[in-house]
Amino acid sequence: MLIRVRSKDGNFRHELEPGADAMVLFRKILETSVNPDESTITISNQPRGGETKLLSLKGRTLQSLGLHHGDLVFVHYKEKASDSSSVPESSSSQVAPSTSKDVAQRPWELVQEDPVDVYWRSKDGKIPRQRDAQFCKHGPKGMCDYCMPLEPYDAAYHKEHGVKHLSYHAYLQKITPKSSAAQFIPPLNPLDYRVKVPCPTGNHPSWPSGICTSCQPSAITLQSQPFRMVDHLEIASTDVIDRFLQAWRRTGMQRFGWLIGRYEPYDKVPMGVKAVVEAIHEPPQQGELDGLSLGLPWEDEPRIRNLASKGSTPLTIVGYIFTDLDPTEEDRTKNVYKRHPHSFLMSSLEAIFAATMQCTNPMPSKSSSTGKFSSRLVTAILTGTEDGNIDVSAYQVSEQATAMVAADMIEASVDPGIVRVKEEDRSEDSARYVPDVFFSYKNEYGLEVKKSAKPAFPVEYLMVNVTHGFPQNPVPMFQSTQSQIENRPGLEDQTVERVLSQLATLGAPDVVESRHRKPGEAQKVFELAKWLSDWHLIAFLDTTQLIPPDDMKVLMQVATSPTLMSDPSQLDPLIATDGWQTIMTFTRENAPQQGPNLGGSAMDEDLWEQIPASEQGFDIGGGSGANSGVASGAGTPGTKTCPHCTFENDSGRTDCEVCGLPLA
Missing domain, CATH: 3.10.20.90 (Phosphatidylinositol 3-kinase Catalytic Subunit; Chain A, domain 1)
Incomplete structure (x- = not known):
């Protein structure tokens, strides 16, 4: 009871x-x-x-x-009386275990929430209204029922503005009692459809040997979730999506990526939250024409989360994205319009995968009795539109969906729009208990009808829609999307030699701290700064062990600095690190003018031979002409020196024969 x-x-x-x-x-x-x-x-x-x-x-x-x-x-x-005056100062630490024990009994008090939750908890979320010229009879400083602010969960406001779901914090405002004791009462209790083991009564053997009304879950009635954890998905730049799509365009194989970004307040919804995507990191995967295979759990996830958190604005994994694209037979530049209200928007397999991912990525919450509640992980799908173009669709699945997956109650169906309810299994291996499951719908007469969800029910009962879009004035955190992308073997290969060659082309070894720079070097610094501000480059450098962890943090902070492109001095902390100097040492050895056929401090011959000729910038066998001129350091009449790589070029050229950049 x-x-x-x-x-x-x-x-x-x-x-x-x-x-x-x-x-x-x-x-x-x-x-x-x-x-x-x-x-x-x-x-x-x-x-x-x-x-x-x-x-x-x-x-x-x-x-x-x-x-x-x-x-x-x-x-x-x-x-209990606390006589602090009688307790010696040296014995104050003896009180700590009792205090920590009390705190441990309240897991929600130990939670460190996301900054966006801290922000909204400091606001009342009231929706301001202007004075109504027709009905307000008071003065300019007065207030009445026609102009007083509305609660963030006001139903009429949401209906008028077409907002289908309450935001998470508006929902909290609605269900939290307006009393002084409310701060001590977490209003949320995560759903759990599993049998309680052991039974609270202790009167019978645990499931599957026995079960009673105290340990078995109640019947489930599926219904649309009234709130959503994320209200909007914002892609910081269209280049992020275009770069992700290049792999599909070149191979026709479907691709998957984790969304790297952050959460921010969203002003289009009362107390709203949006997920801002700054980059897409692609894990190891095997693409197919009609699907893909992933390895889970993702082994590299801890490293990526740690690296993302070191930016000037900490980032995290806010969701994942995958393609479901199929060119039409009539026009290969157009895509099949397969996801629409008359077919399916999210397949049952995708919904179960989303629920699994949300279960493993719960959101810290001070409003939950367990300290965790639901998840903010967003599912984004790139698929064909009605006119054959490509667009993003964004979803989450409900708390009921995650609880049913955690209880192993549902499975995918051959029909993508249908979810199957599993049969009860009392074997020791599975021990699956499935309570009665119902869902409601309106019949042909417009009446609300309740129907058993066994053996199957529509997948939309598990879905929560999330709006999406791109900013009108993009200000992405990462300035470049030109670096090779990880885990695209044979298509784009990330190598240290390539990175060093690009650094040499940019003249990185010649870039010094701002107080020592000469006039006219601003363009070189600008190009280097933009090139460094690339998530895929940073993530790759983190795997090379050429840069120590502390210096990687400096690189991440510099590359994500909002003033990087306007303030050249932002590069100074990076240039001063030992890790950067190590990279520059290798870059100088990798410079084209210091190949194995040139004298001086050339690279190790075995390492040089591993670099493709196209990346070395000149003919390996050529030991005369312009190359020999650079090796000796002697300029000759009729030549031009490239301002980017200092290579001497024949007077008849307008671009550098090594780096390809225009000659001064």
Whole structure:
């Protein structure tokens, strides 16, 4: 039965058995109380009067005390005296274990939320309204029902503006009681459709050997989720999507990528949250014409999360994206329009995968009794539109979907728009219990009808729509998308030699700190800064072990600095690191004018031979002419020196024969 407890710490609910000892309730009260003196805890069926010390009821059952399902009891207690004056300063640490124990009993108090949640918790979310010229009869400083601010969950406002789902924080405002005790009561309890093991009563063997009403989940009625964790998906730049699509355009194989970005307030929805995508990181995968295979768990995920968090604005994984593109037979430049309301928007297999990913990426929340609630991981799909072009669709799946997947209750169907409910299995290996599942729909007469979801139900009952778009004035964090992309073997190969060659072409070894730069070097610094501000380049350099972890943090902060392209001094912290100097040493050795056929400090011959001739910038066998002129350092009449790579070129050329950049 359910017993409600009200104390100065707030309101709490406890599932207890009628035959349970009063000490079971006593222990539950201790868990939700702050520093109580156990001997002073009293209960009563009224706010004042009739108090009975709870310890005196030991051995009595709750039923014998007259408690029934849904009853409310009032609890009072005195806190333990803290005589700090009598405690020596040196023994203050002895108090810490007791304090930490109290904190551990409240997991929601230990949570560190995302900055966007911290922001919205500091706001009331009220929707301001202007003075109504027709109905407002008061002065300019007055307020009435026609102009007072609306609550962020106001139903009429959402209907008027076409907002289908409440934002997460607007939903919290709606369900949180408006009382001083509300801060102590987490209003959210994550759904759990699994059998409780062991049974709270302890009267029978655990599932699958036994089951009762206390440990089995209740029947499930599927319904549209009234709120969503993310309201909008924003891609920082169209270049991010175009670069991701290049692999599909060149191979026809479907691709998958993790969305690297951050969460920000979204002003188009009351107390809204948007996921801003700055880059797409592609894990190892095997693409097919009609699908792809991934290895999960993703082994590189901890490194990528750690690297992303080191930016000037910390980033994280906000979702994932994949392609589902199929060119039409009539026109290969157009794509099949396969996802629409008359077919499916998200397949059952994709919905189950989304639920699995959301289960493994829960959101920290101070409003949940467990300290975690739902997930902000967004699913983005690149697919064909009605006119044959390509567009993004964004979704999440509901809390019911994640709970059903966690309980192993559903599976994909041959029909992509249908989800199958699994059969109950009492074997020791599976031990799957499936309660009754229902869903409601309107029949041909417009009446609400409830129907069993067994053996299958439409996938849209699990979906939550998320809007998407691109900013009108893009200001991406990463300035370049030209670097080779990871895990595209044979298509784009990331190599140290390529990076060093590009650094040499950019003249990176000649770039010094801003206070030592000569006039006219601004363009070179600008080009280097833009080239460095590339997520894929940074992620690759992090794997080479050429740059120490502390210096990688500096590189990430410099590359993501919002003033990088306008302030050349932003490169100074990076140039001063040992890691950068190490890279520059290798770059000088990799410079084209210092090949194995040239004298001086050339690269190791075995390493040089591993570099393709096209990347060395000149004919390896040529040891005369312009190359020999650079090796000796002697300029000759009728030649021009490239300002980017310092290579001497014949007077008849207008571009550098090594780096291809225009000659000064």
